[in-house]
Amino acid sequence: MKKTTFLENGQFYKGNIHCHTTCSDGKLSPDAIVKAYQDKGYDFLAITDHNVFSHYTCYNTDRFVMIQGVEGNLRAPADNHREYHFIVLPGPDGHWEAAEGEKFAHGERLEIPMLSDKASVQAYIDDLYRRGYMVMINHPFWSRIEYDEILGLNNLFAVEIFNYCSQILENMGESNVCYDALLRNGMKLWCTAVDDNHNDFPLDSAKCDSFGGFVQVKAEELSERAICNALASGSFYASMGPEIHDFYIEDGRFYFKCSPVQKIYANGDVRQIHCAVAEDAEHPLTEISGELRGNEKYLRIECYDFEGRKAWTNPIWLI
Structure with a gap:
């Protein structure tokens, strides 16, 4: 029997699912960011500003699709060095429609709960999951989170194995060791590559944090529903090139x-x-x-x- 994560039918679409703008701590406006990724030949983009939910349907065309989302986090006490950050995207069919909690609105600011223990992390993830979203844990190496601090968390769908911003600016963007430790211990998670771009440097700078990490999603069509369904099922790969x-x-x-x-x-x-x-x-x-x-x-x-x-x-x- 043949086993694969890729859908049998469909084609690959290139996208970035971790991106920041002037609506949080990015230096470029949503207009400028969208144009930059369109000019680079990307098929889809999720603008995931810190704790500010976005749903930019105004940029959708027949050749480019926006994915709604946000980067949420817990607030750590002053003496805690860990950073639990999560990308939040619409869940797949079934999960999305059957959600019990309310969906976020465009521009809505998320609450930032206090990080106290692992149970507080799980409660945060569970709330997002109940609303119909799928949740990915971001840049474990940069976040200084050990694999056993992720191990056992439920309702996650993926881990960032590569974060371009963290890598090019701080040499802390690769999380292979953490990812494999999670897999070896039975957590069935997908892996993604992302930009996490804030654009503190111009797009033509050697230190630009855009266009260095992306996912290629094999989906039935170029639509938000098809892309999210494919992401949830693992029908994609992560790449730097x-x-x-x-x-x-x-x-x-x-x-x-x-x-x-x-x-x-x-x-x-x-x-x-x-x-x-x-x-x-x-x-x-x-x-x-x-x-x-x-x-x-x-x-x-x-x-x-x-x-x-x-x-x-x-x-x-x-x-």
Whole structure:
């Protein structure tokens, strides 16, 4: 039987689901941000200002879609170094329509509860979930949150494995170790790459925090409902640049195809399963396949292009 996270039908759409504007601590207006991402060829964007919910349907066209959302957080005591931040997006069909709590309105400011213990974090997530939203935990490395401070939290759908702003400005944007620790301990979460752009520097600056982390979502159509359904089901991959064309497991073997890259690593909950490395740029890699050991709980793949940019699949769960 073939196993994959990608929908059988549909196409890939490029988007950023973590973005800030002058409505919170970003330096560019919503108009300017939307135009910048449209000019870069993005298909969708979620403006997720800090604790200010947005629903910018005015920017929707037949070729570009806005996803409503917000970045919410808990307020930590002065002596607590942790930062629990969450991206909040509309949940998939069924969950969205059956929600018990009220939906947020455009421009509505979220309450910021006090962080006291893990139960307070769970209560915050649960409130959002009851309203019909799906919740992602942001930049664990930057937030100085250890994996066991996430382990056991319910009603999360994803973790940021790469946050471009945190990486380019502070070298704290990659959370592979935390993510794998969560997977190995049984949390079935997807992984995303995002910009988290605040645009303190011009768009043409080497320190610009836009356009460096994104998701490619395979959806049935370019609409908010289709994008959110695909995100919830894991029909996407995270990237800094490389393109992933396919990833599946069938009859005890895995198969992976991508744009030309230098390195491909297939890993799961056990140590290294398979790797491939191109000797030079004249002979890049575009695929890898191999036998499974048979005792893996999950398998996921990372690939690196010749500029060091990475792409990450979501895990395929085998148990």
